[in-house]
Amino acid sequence: MATEGMAGLAKGLAVLEAFGASAPRLSISEAARATGLSRATALRCLNTLAELGYVAFDGKFFTPTPRVLRIGATYGETAALPQLAQPHLSAIREAIDESTSLAVRYETDSLFVARSEGARLLNTGVRVGARLPLYASSTGQVLLGSLTDSELSDYLATTEFTARTSHTPTTADAVAERIEAARTDGMAISNEELEPGLLSIAVPVLDPAGHIVAAISVSASTSRVTVDELRDRVAPVMQRHATALGRQL
Amino acid sequence: MATEGMAGLAKGLAVLEAFGASAPRLSISEAARATGLSRATALRCLNTLAELGYVAFDGKFFTPTPRVLRIGATYGETAALPQLAQPHLSAIREAIDESTSLAVRYETDSLFVARSEGARLLNTGVRVGARLPLYASSTGQVLLGSLTDSELSDYLATTEFTARTSHTPTTADAVAERIEAARTDGMAISNEELEPGLLSIAVPVLDPAGHIVAAISVSASTSRVTVDELRDRVAPVMQRHATALGRQL
DNA sequence: AAACACTGTTCGTTTTGCGAACATATGTTT
DNA sequence: AAACATATGTTCGCAAAACGAACAGTGTTT
Structure with missing residues (x-):
């Protein structure tokens, strides 16, 4: 070497x-x-x-x-992002009463770096350190918005879009569409794209230079929450905290 | 080697x-x-x-x-204890409205393996993967109750009891007394022993064989909560969940 | 200018780690 | 019971890796 x-x-x-x-x-x-x-x-x-x-x-x-866990804690104890984010995630959870997470882009995955569990059970397997494929998760569709056009072309050309449910976007065009919608709307809503019965919404966290550095997500069961509720009631709370967090970075 | x-x-x-x-x-x-x-x-x-x-x-x-965080997640994704504990910690947090944690004994420390942050800020530095000295923390005083007499003698003889505050137990006798009280009471309450202004209570989680395998703790500020409130209002909720968790192991 | 602390790099030497092969153990199939 | 498949524990000569003292360069402090 x-x-x-x-x-x-x-x-x-x-x-x-x-x-x-x-x-x-x-x-x-x-x-x-x-x-x-x-x-x-x-x-x-x-x-x-x-x-x-x-x-x-x-x-x-x-x-x-x-x-x-000691190895994992070396990041949590030294990095500003998860420490600054944790109170915001707790506040969102209190206001919304669902689990909320913070993810960053790590290779072709969303990597969860902070989490606040709601009291209602959702067996998504999401925990600090967990990963989900970018294309199939709401955080991922937000985080992909930080790529340059050439980086995105490369990602779309090299990724195998494996279906997780019948709603998962599985073509490069469909994924690109979701990413563009996330850029335009300032949020991504995943309705059973990752897992049956799972609704989730993600909003970007921007640094002072305006770059997407992380995404905050809330996940809920389709039996409890509607897409309209996510957009109209949940998203504003998340966006307010995401903006406040972005200012602290 | x-x-x-x-x-x-x-x-x-x-x-x-x-x-x-x-x-x-x-x-x-x-x-x-x-x-x-x-x-x-x-x-x-x-x-x-x-x-x-x-x-x-x-x-x-x-x-x-x-x-x-991927390395840390290998434990969280594979071990039953933190996964079974998480809903209990969320339920305790909901009922008590304070941060709650689960710790196991790791060498001469309490090692935190699961956590549920309350909305109120407490900068204790406790997070999954964090450690606190056994003698100076409520979880530690509970966990030390799992040692045999000879293990405990050895621990008391070899540990340097550094004061963290003026309330920290700093002699072998004082520490032994706290451990015995925790065994007798089924809980340990730490009143500013770890940090000024910090109150915390811990209860043991027993496996079906009756051994202490973990401790659940709740932490709060002395300005918000009294020792009597911890004992009378908080401990019963914690003990109920600790018992339920112990049955699932 | 001199002293100090730190970094990057080098290379002869020492130590480590390699992995195929062999023997043994365990569980499954016939 | 025998044959088969899979897995594990161990070995050891050797090649490769890793070592660390020494040197040169850089930046800071006195």
Whole structure:
């Protein structure tokens, strides 16, 4: 490599990131397959992670321990965005009585960096650190608005738009249309595009230079809330907080 | 070492964990000092972390990026405890109208694994992944109740009880007394022991075998809430949810 | 100007990690 | 019971990685 680095660190982090909702525990062979490493290499990574306390071993399977939260906390403890955002998300949740989140663009995903859970249950799997594909989420459709024309062309040309429901936009034209609508309306509303029964709305957070740096979203069940309610009652509250947050950045 | 491992992985994770509230950004020399590594080794770690997108580099300083949240999410996406706890914390927050958290014992700290922020601001720095010393926090005084007598003796003998406020218990006897009171009362109340103006109460979460596996806490300002209100109004709500959560484990 | 602190780079040396191969164990299928 | 498939634990000679002291350059402080 051009500059000397730490190949073992890269491998170990890849092994850690192989754990997730679809792989709550991993055996050595599973970890090797998930990462493309040899079995011996995957075993070395897992042994070191276990020695350091980041994963637990039950004799066959490895699982992440709470210690990994320390790694995640390095962002939460050092970055202004989630810390400034949290009171706004709490205030939106109080006013709207639904779960609300803040996401940033991370590669081809929305990555959730702050969250305030409402009391009503919605099993969306959204939590701090979770990702959702940009094209299929309201936050993503807002965040894509920050791309230049060439970046957007590249994104549309290289992304496989896999349907999550029968409402998911699955062509480049349909996705581009959603992005343009989000730019025009100053919000994106996703009506069962990500998950059946799930309504969500996102608004952009702009920095003082006017760039989209994050998106705030509210999610609710279609059985409880209508699209018109989202637009007319929820969006103004979100936009007020998004503007206030943008001013603090 | 007895078993072959990944020394580079250990070093890289140590560098990542050097970031935090007291070190939101690190230069190469600062990272080397914080971890005891040589400057060249710290640089290799940071370069690899930057190449992988876990830290950003501004030409002089490194800072964690949202990608580190992915590592933290491996626990949140795979473990039952925080997922089962979250609705309970939201319900407690709704009923009590204050921030509430769930912590587990991690070495000599309480480590926060789930959180529900109230609308009222309390700058305690508590967030998922944050740690507080066991002896100085209400969750810690509850969690210490899970130690065997010999584990507790060892903890008391080896811990330096640094005062955080003039109310912090700073002798082994005083700490042991708080732990015994928590066992007896089924709760711990911390009145300005951690931070001036901060009141907090914690109750244990027991697994079906009756072991303390976590603690739920509520924090409030002394200007808003009294100790009697915590005990008489808040504790019963917390205990009801703690019991329900314990049954789900 | 001198001293100090920090960074970028180098390269001979030391140490680590590699991974195929082998033996063993476990679970499934016939 | 036997055969088969999958997985795990371990080994070890070797190549590659990582080490870190030393040097040169830069910026700041005295």
